[in-house]
Amino acid sequence: MADTESPRTVAPPDEVPLENPPSIARQLGLGFWVSVAFLAVVILLAVLAPVLPLNEPTKIAVGDKFEGPRPGLWFGADGNGRDVFSLTIWGSRISLLVGLIAITIGFVVGGSLGIVSGYFRGMFDKVVSFIFVTLLSFPALILAILITTLLGNTVFWISASLGLLAVAPVGRLARAQTLVFAERDFIAAARILGASDGRIIVKELLPNVVIPMSALALLGMGIAIVAEGTLAFLGISVDDGLSWGKQIAAAGTTRVLREAPHVALFPISVLFLTVLCLNYAGDRIREVFDAKELSL
Amino acid sequence: MALLDVTNLAVTFKTPKGPVYAVSDVSFAVGKGEALGIVGESGSGKSVTVKSLMGLLPRTAKVEGTAVYDGEDVFNLPKSRRKHFYGVDVAMVFQNPMTSLNPVKRIGEQLMEGMRFHRGLSRADAKARAIELLDLVRIPDPSSRLRQYPHELSGGMRQRVVIAMALANDPALLIADEPTTALDVTVQRDILDLLDSLRADLDMALILITHDLGVVRDRTDNIVVMYGGRVMESAATEDVFADTEHPYTEALQSAIPDMSMPRGTRLDPIPGSPPDLAIAPRSCPFAPRCNYASDECHTSIPALRAVGDTAVDAASPHLFACFNPRGVAANEGASA
Numbered sequence: 001m002a003d004t005e006s007p008r009t010v011a012p013p014d015e016v017p018l019e020n021p022p023s024i025a026r027q028l029g030l031g032f033w034v035s036v037a038f039l040a041v042v043i044l045l046a047v048l049a050p051v052l053p054l055n056e057p058t059k060i061a062v063g064d065k066f067e068g069p070r071p072g073l074w075f076g077a078d079g080n081g082r083d084v085f086s087l088t089i090w091g092s093r094i095s096l097l098v099g100l101i102a103i104t105i106g107f108v109v110g111g112s113l114g115i116v117s118g119y120f121r122g123m124f125d126k127v128v129s130f131i132f133v134t135l136l137s138f139p140a141l142i143l144a145i146l147i148t149t150l151l152g153n154t155v156f157w158i159s160a161s162l163g164l165l166a167v168a169p170v171g172r173l174a175r176a177q178t179l180v181f182a183e184r185d186f187i188a189a190a191r192i193l194g195a196s197d198g199r200i201i202v203k204e205l206l207p208n209v210v211i212p213m214s215a216l217a218l219l220g221m222g223i224a225i226v227a228e229g230t231l232a233f234l235g236i237s238v239d240d241g242l243s244w245g246k247q248i249a250a251a252g253t254t255r256v257l258r259e260a261p262h263v264a265l266f267p268i269s270v271l272f273l274t275v276l277c278l279n280y281a282g283d284r285i286r287e288v289f290d291a292k293e294l295s296l
Numbered sequence: 297m298a299l300l301d302v303t304n305l306a307v308t309f310k311t312p313k314g315p316v317y318a319v320s321d322v323s324f325a326v327g328k329g330e331a332l333g334i335v336g337e338s339g340s341g342k343s344v345t346v347k348s349l350m351g352l353l354p355r356t357a358k359v360e361g362t363a364v365y366d367g368e369d370v371f372n373l374p375k376s377r378r379k380h381f382y383g384v385d386v387a388m389v390f391q392n393p394m395t396s397l398n399p400v401k402r403i404g405e406q407l408m409e410g411m412r413f414h415r416g417l418s419r420a421d422a423k424a425r426a427i428e429l430l431d432l433v434r435i436p437d438p439s440s441r442l443r444q445y446p447h448e449l450s451g452g453m454r455q456r457v458v459i460a461m462a463l464a465n466d467p468a469l470l471i472a473d474e475p476t477t478a479l480d481v482t483v484q485r486d487i488l489d490l491l492d493s494l495r496a497d498l499d500m501a502l503i504l505i506t507h508d509l510g511v512v513r514d515r516t517d518n519i520v521v522m523y524g525g526r527v528m529e530s531a532a533t534e535d536v537f538a539d540t541e542h543p544y545t546e547a548l549q550s551a552i553p554d555m556s557m558p559r560g561t562r563l564d565p566i567p568g569s570p571p572d573l574a575i576a577p578r579s580c581p582f583a584p585r586c587n588y589a590s591d592e593c594h595t596s597i598p599a600l601r602a603v604g605d606t607a608v609d610a611a612s613p614h615l616f617a618c619f620n621p622r623g624v625a626a627n628e629g630a631s632a
Contacts, residue, residue, distance in 0.1 A: 185396035186406075188352050189461070193383040193410040207400040 024288065032284040035277035042274055046092040055083035057090040057242060066260035075266040079256060087247055088267045094155060094243040095225050095271070101159035102224035103217050106166025113167070114174025115209060119182050119201055128171070135168035144231060153239050158231065162224045173216055177209040211289045218282030222275035229271065244271045298325035299501050300349075300370075300386075300469055305361035307341070307348050307525075316574045318344045319525045322361075324518075326469065331495055331502040333512030333519045333533070335548065339570040341525035342505050346471050350388055351378075365469070384414050387462035389472040389491075393454035393479070397446040403457055404442030410464045429460040433490060452483035456490070463494065469501040470494075476511070488515060509545070510552040513537065521545045524571045524581025527600060531614035539623040541603060541616035544582045580618070588620040601625075 025033075045052070055062045063070075063077030070076070075084035117128035147161035181187065182205065190204050225244070231237050232245025233252070244267050251257070251264035307319040319341040326332045334342045348359045349370060363370040365385065373381055382388075390396040398406060407429060408422035417425065423442065430438030433456040446454055455475060462470055472491060476484035488504075492515045495502045504512055512519055512533065519536045521529040521544060529542040540546045550564035568585040571577070580586070583593040603614040603625045616625065 185390035185392060186398045189388070189390065189396055189458075190398075190409075191352065192350060192388055194379045194413055204398055208398070211400070 027288045028284050032281055035281045035284075038273060038277045039281070042092060042270070043096065045089050046096055049089050049093060052089070054086040054089060057082065057086040059083075062086075066256075066263065068260075068262060076260070076262045078251065078260070078263045084263055084266050087242060088244070088270055091242040091244045091247045091267065092270070092274075094238055094241050095228055095245065096274075097155060098159045098162065098228045098238075098243070099221040099224040101156065102162035102227075103166060103220045105160060105163025106170045106220060107213065107217060109163070110167035110170030110172075111174045111209075111213060114171035114176075115178045115201060115205060117171075118175035118178030119197070119205065125175075129175070132168040132171050132175075135164070140165050140227075141230070141234075144227070145234070145236060148231070148236050153236050155238050155241070158228065158236075158238060159224075162227050165227075166220050166224070170213065170216060170220065174209055174213060177212055178205055181205055181208045212286060215282040215286035215289075218278045218285070222278035222282075225271065225275055225278075299328045299330075299366060300326045300503075301362075301364045302345075302349070303362045303364075305345060305348065305359070305363065307344050307353065307360075308358045309354075310356045310358065311574070314574060315576075317525055317576060318357075318573055319348070320577070322520075322522070322525075322527050324520045324527070324530060326501045326503060327517075328468070329495070329499045329501055330518070331492070331504060331516040333516035334503060334505045334522060335507065335509050335512060335519060336522035336528075337507050337548075337566075337570060339524075339573070340522040341573075342522050343473055344525075345522070346388070346473055346503060346505060350382060350386070350471065380414055383410055383467075384465040385467060386469045386471065387465070387467035389455075389459050389462050389470065389475045391474040391477050393451055393458050396458050397454055399446055401445070402442065403444050403446065403449070407442070407457070407461055407464065410461060414465050425464070426460075429463055430457070432463065432494070433457070433460045435460070450483075451479050452486060455479060455483075455487050459487075459490065459494070463498070466498070467500060469503070471503045471505070473505045474507070475504075477507075484511075491515075508552070509548045521548065524577065525573055526577075526581060527615070527617060528582065529614075529616040529618075530600070531603075531616075535603075535614045539603065539614065541614070541621040541623045541625050542582075542618045543586050543588050543620070543622055546622050547585075588622070590620055592619050 059082065061081040062083045063073045063081050065077070065079055065081055067073065067077040067081070073083060073085070075088060078084055078087070113128050113131075117125040143165065144158075144161040147164070148157055151157045151160075187200060187204055190200050195204070228237060228243060229245035229248060232243060232249045235249070237243055237245045237249075247267045248264055248271070251267070256263055302325065303323045305319055305322040306317075309316040309318055322341070322345055324332060324334075334345065336342045344353070344357075347353050348357070349363055353359065359371060365381075368377070368381075370381075397403075404423065404426055407426040408417075408419070411417050411422045411425055412419075426442055427438045430441055435441055435453060435456050441449070441457075446457075449457065455478075459475075470491075475491065476487050479487060488511060491502060491504070494500065502516075504516060506512055509519075509521075516533050519529075519531065519533050520527055521536070521542065523544050529536065529540075529545045536545060537549070540549060544566075547564070547566045551566065553563060566585055571581045571584070577597060579595055580589070580593045580598050583589040586593065598617045598619050600615045600617045603616065603621075603623070620626070
């Protein structure tokens with residue numbers, strides 16, 4: 001201890017000071033907010049695409065064949081002279097939608113199954129856990145191909161097949177978190193106070209389980225967006241309409257990549273940055289709230 | 297008449313490896329406004345005993361015996377009564393204040409829930425009552441505490457909040473399951489003294505569960521000493537200390553640190569560990585660790601008996617379950 005001059009008396013510690021910890025917004029950090037800002041721009045552009053002064057994405061010969069980026073044609077033109085910037089924005093609509101629907105399905109189905117099985121345990125839990133393990137051991141790509149081939153490669157079924165793949169990991173996390181909290185005394189205290197199982201799950205467990213799950217939601221959305229790209233590469237993305245996956249797949253031929261790499265590079269960069277931001281934001285949320293949990 | 301009368305309570309857990317006899321043949325009573333200490337080391341069945349009373353045991357538990365609270369059979373309450381029994385007539389304080397509050401809900405919200413549910417108080421009334429309760433458990437600046445989350449409070453403060461929650465509906469009986477085990481030593485005394493003074497002020501009965509005989513010494517009217525799921529000794533607090541009969545109680549006493557001991561004195565730990573409750577007991581559960589065990593201790597279970605003949609009818613007879621008692625009863629046995 002440095003022998004500095006210190007006051008000989010300190011304030012009596014009998015009252016715990018009402019300290020103000022740094023706000024949550026502060027703790028999440030600059031990187032988080034930059035990510036969120038980027039995602040906000042991407043989402044805003046996607047939502048506003050119909051009213052933005054963009055070239056018709058399917059219109060050919062807007063620019064020259066494989067024309068490089070220039071003012072007014074920011075991302076250049078593809079092999080048919082279509083506006084790559086416009087294609088990227090219109091493509092984001094379906095890519096983001098697929099990511100959103102997929103993760104929503106994964107969360108609603110997986111989350112509720114996980115929480116309910118973790119809370120009630122018993123036979124139901126055994127059955128649900130078995131289903132999760134089965135889903136996890138099923139080859140993901142085959143399952144997605146199977147569903148889209150049998151039920152049609154519409155936005156919904158593609159999202160549903162990706163959502164189904166999210167059910168098991170999300171469900172297992174939800175179950176594990178539920179097991180942690182269900183053992184805690186505040187659940188027993190709620191039960192003593194007369195709370196029903198439904199009320200305990202919704203009011204006591206869910207708020208605790210949702211935080212780590214929200215981090216996974218962002219990660220999962222990124223994974224679903226990339227997965228859509230993979231499906232597009234196999235030629236089974238949405239049957240009509242544009243998506244990042246289809247755009248990249250179309251530009252992914254050796255000739256195009258060699259002659260005009262910008263056609264693929266721009267949508268790939270946007271996709272990459274979007275997924276990176278989703279992952280980073282999810283990670284930050286998990287770190288900040290995990291630290292909170294530790295301080296308990 | 298006692299407020300809570302527990303008779304021949306037995307709790308058995310069904311496990312894949314066979315039954316576990318967690319609690320066997322436990323009886324005790326708590327009068328209105330009285331304090332009862334249940335003492336025993338880990339695995340002695342003290343927590344299971346109160347959890348069975350609170351209806352908190354898993355479905356794998358089989359509960360036998362009776363528990364009568366103010367004329368009502370606790371184990372067979374009608375559903376409508378049960379809803380407003382726990383948390384109103386009988387409340388509980390848990391061992392670890394770190395886990396007995398919901399980390400994502402504000403203190404105020406958690407405090408007010410119970411009163412609003414059981415008493416139908418308006419938000420404003422519940423808030424006023426919550427502030428009153430925090431004040432009662434001596435938390436400074438109660439109104440601003442209501443907006444705080446559990447992680448913003450220290451362990452001692454959190455336990456005060458948990459106690460305040462338990463007191464919300466003026467329970468006639470408060471069960472505190474090792475309320476200070478998870479707290480710093482300096483805070484332990486504050487919490488115990490708080491419980492003691494609340495009991496006196498609110499004329500509330502208290503069951504204080506602890507592994508520390510020293511904790512219950514000045515704060516309870518009666519003590520039940522448990523071991524291996526059984527009652528070893530049960531008596532008025534002063535009798536337990538003045539005339540210790542059971543070797544286990546004696547061993548617990550010599551494990552209490554005393555500030556007046558000369559420096560360098562060694563505490564007397566109890567050798568060995570508690571018995572495996574998965575084996576149906578056929579002998580005194582304490583016999584393997586007992587310094588005074590005789591042959592019959594290893595072959596048969598000593599029944600509870602009273603010190604002296606007249607004491608059986610007394611308000612709180614001095615009971616013990618031992619073939620080789622250490623106190624007054626030893627001489628009785630010798631002369632008889």
